[in-house]
Amino acid sequence: xxxxxxxxxxxxxxxxxxxxxxxxxxxxxxxxxxxxxxxxxxxxxxxxxxxxxxxxxxxxxxxxxxxxxxxxxxxxxxxxxxxxxxxxxxxxxxxxxxxxxxxxxxxxxxxxxxxxxxxxxxxxxxxxxxxxxxxxxxxxxxxxxxxxxx
Numbered sequence: 001x002x003x004x005x006x007x008x009x010x011x012x013x014x015x016x017x018x019x020x021x022x023x024x025x026x027x028x029x030x031x032x033x034x035x036x037x038x039x040x041x042x043x044x045x046x047x048x049x050x051x052x053x054x055x056x057x058x059x060x061x062x063x064x065x066x067x068x069x070x071x072x073x074x075x076x077x078x079x080x081x082x083x084x085x086x087x088x089x090x091x092x093x094x095x096x097x098x099x100x101x102x103x104x105x106x107x108x109x110x111x112x113x114x115x116x117x118x119x120x121x122x123x124x125x126x127x128x129x130x131x132x133x134x135x136x137x138x139x140x141x142x143x144x145x146x147x148x149x150x
Contacts, residue, residue, distance in 0.1 A: 029055035029124035034068055035134030036079055037141070040099030041066070044081075045126075048135035051079065053124025061085060061095055061119065066126040069097065072111045077123045080106055086116060094118055 023032040036049040044066070045051070053068055061067065063085050068077045080097040083105060087093050094116035098105040107115055 027052075027054045027124070028057070029053045031068070031077065031123050034077060034079065034124070035137045037076065037138060038099075040101050041079055041081070042101045044100050045079065045129060046131065048132040048138050050130045050133040051126045052128040054127050055122060055124040057119065059125075061093055061122070061125075063095075067097065067117075068123045068126070069117055069121045070123055071109060071114075071121065074109075078106070078109065079126070092118075 020032075024030060026032075032053050034051050034053060036045045036047055036051060039047055051068070061082060063082050065082045066079065067082055068079050070077050078097075080099045080102075082095050083098045084096040085093060086095065095118075096105050096107070096116055110117065
């Protein structure tokens, strides 16, 4: 019976990994689902909202779009809105972001000397969300002892 329980658990874990990898392929995003960890995007998104992302490189980035991006030197991706797009003649696109609930743009969050983001910095673009579904993730991050209880 123990053998079957271990086998069943292994099948569940491998199925979850296959689903995750499948979502990565279908959405084009290295992280197709993320949890909003701060209140910087309120009232659009709140802490604990679960975002569904896509990242098709052929789609142009436009002002007003909500993107999830990674900055060199920071481990956790940031969810903010594109406020300005700068397009060069050679097709190179740079853009500036800002949290809806923040007073200033994100230049202070970017790596030193970086004033614009590029497509390579984008993890994904928000396509949908489920409110507060990710609160378990926030609780586990805010209260590490809670992980032990589970």
